Amino acid sequence: MENLQGGGGKRRRVVLVPYPFQGHITPMLQLGSILHSRGFSVTVAHPQYNSPPPSSHPELEFHSLYDGLSGYQLSFQSLLAAIYGMNENCRASLEEYLVQLMEEEEKQDIACIIYDNIMFFVDDVATHLKIPTIVLRPFSANYLNSLLSILQQSDAIFPFQDSSILEPLPDLHPLRFKDLPFPTINNHVIEPVVDFSVRTNDIRSSVACIWNSVDELEHSALSKLQQRYKVPFFPIGPFHKRASDSSTSLLEEDKTCLEWLDRQTPASVLYVSIGSFVKMSEKDLVETAWGLANSDQPFLWVVRPGSVDGGSDQLPEDFERVVGDRGRIVKWAPQRSVLSHPAVGGFMSHCGWNSTLESIFEGVPMICSPVLSDQPVNARYLTQVWKVGMELERAERGVIETTIRKLMAGDEGREVRKRVVDLKLKLIESCMEKGGSSYQALDELVEFISSLP
CATH class of the missing domain: 3.40.50.2000 (Glycogen Phosphorylase B;)
Structure with a gap:
């Protein structure tokens, strides 16, 4: 010393x-x-x-x-x-x-x-x-490397056709145009964002x-x-x-959700959070609510105050009556404690980097619903390279319900869970x-x- x-x-x-x-x-x-x-x-x-x-x-x-x-x-x-x-x-x-x-x-x-x-x-x-x-x-x-590569070859990428959205980005496997790590307007890169x-x-x-x-x-x-x-x-x-x-939280954490988790079966609960910054539309809130309700899986859902863009955080009428004690809704959760809890078997996430690392290192597979910045890049690596997550293709209740059932109760979900546990053990040992x-x-x-x- x-x-x-x-x-x-x-x-x-x-x-x-x-x-x-x-x-x-x-x-x-x-x-x-x-x-x-x-x-x-x-x-x-x-x-x-x-x-x-x-x-x-x-x-x-x-x-x-x-x-x-x-x-x-x-x-x-x-x-x-x-x-x-x-x-x-x-x-x-x-x-x-x-x-x-x-x-x-x-x-x-x-x-x-x-x-x-x-x-x-x-x-x-x-x-x-x-x-x-x-x-x-x-x-x-991966995010920074892809961002710099895109800026270097921006003339070859922008503008792109709407029909190219699912096409691979040149020399940036596994990314698609859909996974671009910054906002575009009419498929053009925005100049102030480039400068930033x-x-x-x-x-x-x-x-x-x-x-x-x-x-x-x-x-x-x-x-x-x-x-x-x-x-x-x-x-x-x-x-x-x-x-x-x-x-390290700036918001007050509701630790009572840990007592609720204590009463759940091991690996049965889906934890749902869009993190500290991202906002969702009122429509996405409603679709997520009914997707969770219709999945029949236990869930812990963080609905952060102010997280609904230009709207109310009010959940649909009848939602809480329909889900009963199978669902727990909190304004903010102690995420590290939640992800390390034995009852948690999946994480539906925006795929920010802190959440991504916390989930991998607790051996919790993810449903990836990225919005902006580094999130689409992280989500693509989670689903396509490390293969420890599933992509949520659209924020519609039927798609949400099916994806949750697939991860939490299906054969594909068991495979993904096994891979993330193997990755966690390998990383802990090697790093x-x-x-x-x-x-x-x-x-x-x-x-x-x-x-x-």
């Missing part, structure tokens, strides 16, 4: 700068917990918007950065403007805080700043102060990349990306298996245990940060 000590025997400090949305805050706080357990002092310098819960992480220090978003009505449509605004507004606040840290009487030895790739302003501030930076990639390597993708995926002067991923799961994509960026890569995932059990790839990458990351000047 000596190599972690700065001047005067103090622990070396690492400053983390997260992007303030649940899917990004979760891996950043987990990384903070992992680094603290390996001997570093850790400060989370976060925007005011969606401030993480300090009480859940007493081992970490927290500092709030002015972000200019107070009173801002954030929506999916205004997201890009908010991100650029945050990158501009947090700059002075972070610089002032770092200078203060460096000038403290007992001089703080800041080893490096680790920032979410969407908080691209951090590298400019750190370069000015001569502090090394490392980028955290909270998405899958380029800016957030440039590592600037950063000296390394940390991945919440596993080399055995994404070896090909990680190799291609490392050749492109030419800095050390540290795939030390899955973070949730190495971090403390402390909650988590001593000598495994993630175990080794974490040791190398600790050594790398400790040796930074």
